Amino acid sequence: SNLGFSGTYAFMPETYPAMTRFRFHYSQSEHRFAPGEFIDRSSFIESLGLQIQFDYLLGRTQWQGGIQGQSYRLRYNLGTQSIGQADGLSSGGLFTSVQHTFTSEFALQLGVHLAALSSAPDPFWEPRIQLSTPKWGAWQFSAGWSKRYQQLLAEADPRDATQVFVAWRPVPKGQPIPAARESVWGVTWDAQRTIRWQAEAFYRD
Numbered sequence: 001s002n003l004g005f006s007g008t009y010a011f012m013p014e015t016y017p018a019m020t021r022f023r024f025h026y027s028q029s030e031h032r033f034a035p036g037e038f039i040d041r042s043s044f045i046e047s048l049g050l051q052i053q054f055d056y057l058l059g060r061t062q063w064q065g066g067i068q069g070q071s072y073r074l075r076y077n078l079g080t081q082s083i084g085q086a087d088g089l090s091s092g093g094l095f096t097s098v099q100h101t102f103t104s105e106f107a108l109q110l111g112v113h114l115a116a117l118s119s120a121p122d123p124f125w126e127p128r129i130q131l132s133t134p135k136w137g138a139w140q141f142s143a144g145w146s147k148r149y150q151q152l153l154a155e156a157d158p159r160d161a162t163q164v165f166v167a168w169r170p171v172p173k174g175q176p177i178p179a180a181r182e183s184v185w186g187v188t189w190d191a192q193r194t195i196r197w198q199a200e201a202f203y204r205d
Contacts, residue, residue, distance in 0.1 A: 002027075002114075004026065005026055009024045018057065019054070020055075021053045023049075025048075026049075029043075030043070030048075040048050041077060042167075043077070045074050047070060050068065051067070053065070053066035060100055063092075064096065064099075066093065068093060068095065069090070070092070071088070072090070073088050076155065078155060078167055087170050089118050093114050096111060106133060106134040109128075112126065113125075113126040114126075119151045119171055120149075120172075127146070128146040130145075138190040139188070139189055140188045141189070142186040142187075142188075143183070145178070145183050147179060148179065149178070152168050152169070152170060153170070155169050161175040180204050186201075187200075
């Protein structure tokens with residue numbers, strides 16, 4: 001079973017080129033896998049997140065910054081591996097980015113996120129970059145790169161060859177927080193005035 005909802009409130013003064021946005025989201029997911037008559041494995045994850053973001057418009061340049069926080073509540077039972085485990089996690093941080101638009105299609109965005117995780121003693125820096133190129137005829141390209149730290153791990157039972165059941169658990173104490181580097185490439189083709197094709201490729205290590 002899955003449950004989720006979110007909301008955003010935005011405020012922009014009439015005489016000042018700035019915007020304030022308040023966001024929140026809540027999600028809950030519970031999974032059970034019973035190969036026989038009994039529930040052999042189960043997992044539950046609940047998350048609540050809050051964010052305050054400020055946008056300041058400076059002509060072709062836009063600045064963004066803010067603060068965010070998120071909490072998790074976990075329960076998982078993986079049969080013989082771990083029975084009845086329950087954990088709680090939280091994270092928070094500050095973020096800022098600057099985007100400059102050179103032309104209507106050509107834009108560059110640089111940002112950084114200072115993340116504090118409840119399972120790590122020190123905060124982490126998470127850089128981000130995004131670029132959209134000028135159009136070459138009917139074609140336009142985009143690319144992005146970011147580095148993120150993840151204190152939640154996906155746990156699969158080795159008895160399940162198809163991995164149809166996955167539980168989420170925190171990084172074990174004493175182990176380093178894993179980092180993921182993500183890259184996204186995109187292409188847009190305006191085939192006709194009323195037809196636009198888009199494709200994206202995603203890579204994570």
